Amino acid sequence: MKRDVRDSPPDPFTPRVRAAITRRLLPWFRRNARDLPWRRRRTPYSILVSELMLQQTRVEQVIPYFRRFLRRFPTLRALAAADESDVLKVWEGLGYYARPRNLLRLARRLMAERGGRFPRTYDELRGLPGVGPYTAAALGSLAFGLDLPLSDGNVRRVLARMFALDEPRRERLDAECREIAAKLLPRGRAAAFNEALMELSATVCAPKRPRCDLCPLREVCRARAAGAPERYPRRRPRKPLPHLVVGAAVTLDSRGRALIARRKSEGLLGGLWEFPGGKIEPGETMEQCIARELREEMGIEIAVGERLTVVRHAYSHFTIELHAHFARRTAGRPRRLHCADFAWVPIARLRDYAFSRADLHIVEALEARLARKGD
Numbered sequence: 001m002k003r004d005v006r007d008s009p010p011d012p013f014t015p016r017v018r019a020a021i022t023r024r025l026l027p028w029f030r031r032n033a034r035d036l037p038w039r040r041r042r043t044p045y046s047i048l049v050s051e052l053m054l055q056q057t058r059v060e061q062v063i064p065y066f067r068r069f070l071r072r073f074p075t076l077r078a079l080a081a082a083d084e085s086d087v088l089k090v091w092e093g094l095g096y097y098a099r100p101r102n103l104l105r106l107a108r109r110l111m112a113e114r115g116g117r118f119p120r121t122y123d124e125l126r127g128l129p130g131v132g133p134y135t136a137a138a139l140g141s142l143a144f145g146l147d148l149p150l151s152d153g154n155v156r157r158v159l160a161r162m163f164a165l166d167e168p169r170r171e172r173l174d175a176e177c178r179e180i181a182a183k184l185l186p187r188g189r190a191a192a193f194n195e196a197l198m199e200l201s202a203t204v205c206a207p208k209r210p211r212c213d214l215c216p217l218r219e220v221c222r223a224r225a226a227g228a229p230e231r232y233p234r235r236r237p238r239k240p241l242p243h244l245v246v247g248a249a250v251t252l253d254s255r256g257r258a259l260i261a262r263r264k265s266e267g268l269l270g271g272l273w274e275f276p277g278g279k280i281e282p283g284e285t286m287e288q289c290i291a292r293e294l295r296e297e298m299g300i301e302i303a304v305g306e307r308l309t310v311v312r313h314a315y316s317h318f319t320i321e322l323h324a325h326f327a328r329r330t331a332g333r334p335r336r337l338h339c340a341d342f343a344w345v346p347i348a349r350l351r352d353y354a355f356s357r358a359d360l361h362i363v364e365a366l367e368a369r370l371a372r373k374g375d
């Protein structure tokens with residue numbers, strides 16, 4: 001039965017209730033913390049890698065990536081010495097590729113300017129490549145014990161429920177939550193408190209069907225008292241994502257090698273390899289689109305042949321429908337007009353290169369086609 005928020009427990013801002021929150025949350029965390037690989041051997045570097053991987057990504061998906069990354073680049077020094085393409089290869093499939101590129105820049109900068117040591121103030125951490133307010137606060141509190149509150153989407157959900165925050169505007173809600181998180185933070189215990197709050201949001205205060213009966217904060221939670229935890233935070237209706245229709249050429253030479261191109265470092269999927277192509281223009285056929293894109297991107301003429309596959313993929317801000325067609329070069333030599341690099345690669349070696357998920361589907365389709373031919 002829904003009750004009114006006025007039936008709520010005592011004001012959670014009083015010192016007594018704030019202390020009660022810490023008293024309940026920290027022992028709960030000690031008893032219930034999951035055994036996650038980044039909690040075993042902690043260094044500022046491993047904390048940073050895990051925090052960057054975990055943003056907008058599920059823990060189960062991150063675990064194998066984290067292990068692989070730390071095996072391949074166990075220290076900041078090892079990472080700083082790596083090639084961008086090797087770093088992207090290990091990150092391949094995890095998405096948000098600006099993160100590994102920035103991580104590499106950060107490692108190189110810290111090695112060159114600070115002998116591999118991280119700075120220990122919020123402002124200096126914030127000045128590192130790819131380190132935004134959340135990452136700086138996570139690194140500062142978890143690695144160096146700085147009294148910095150955290151507020152990401154998960155923590156916001158817990159706080160919006162505990163305090164029945166009805167603010168629909170994301171920026172306002174974020175500001176409110178940061179203020180509340182700062183007030184709740186027990187001085188000198190930021191690392192444990194922040195991590196406990198994140199663990200609670202991940203394992204108990206889930207977006208759907210929160211397990212309030214198991215929650216250490218149930219006595220002070222206003223949304224629970226009102227019988228409507230899922231009402232908070234207020235969700236705005238999602239705008240439909242833009243949908244892009246894209247063509248890509250699988251150009252094979254007489255030795256059966258495929259032509260691939262590396263995207264420029266900046267921007268979406270920067271630094272990754274792809275089957276060259278691009279967005280279809282109004283009035284174009286798919287074949288015309290692919291031929292035009294190869295002319296513009298690499299300066300070659302191609303004859304576009306049969307379709308290999310169509311890949312449908314959702315990115316965070318748009319969806320694509322990627323039509324991959326076989327092609328044959330008819331004139332010109334590839335040049336780096338709108339790509340960072342290109343290569344003719346035997347199909348069996350394509351997996352040595354870092355591709356986006358959508359392009360990996362093309363690799364799979366190509367391998368499957370060859371396997372059928374070989375039967």
Ligand code: SF4
Nearest residue numbers: 205212215218221229
């Ligand atoms: S009592 Fe329920 S809604 Fe409130 S913080 Fe705990 S799990 Fe979330």
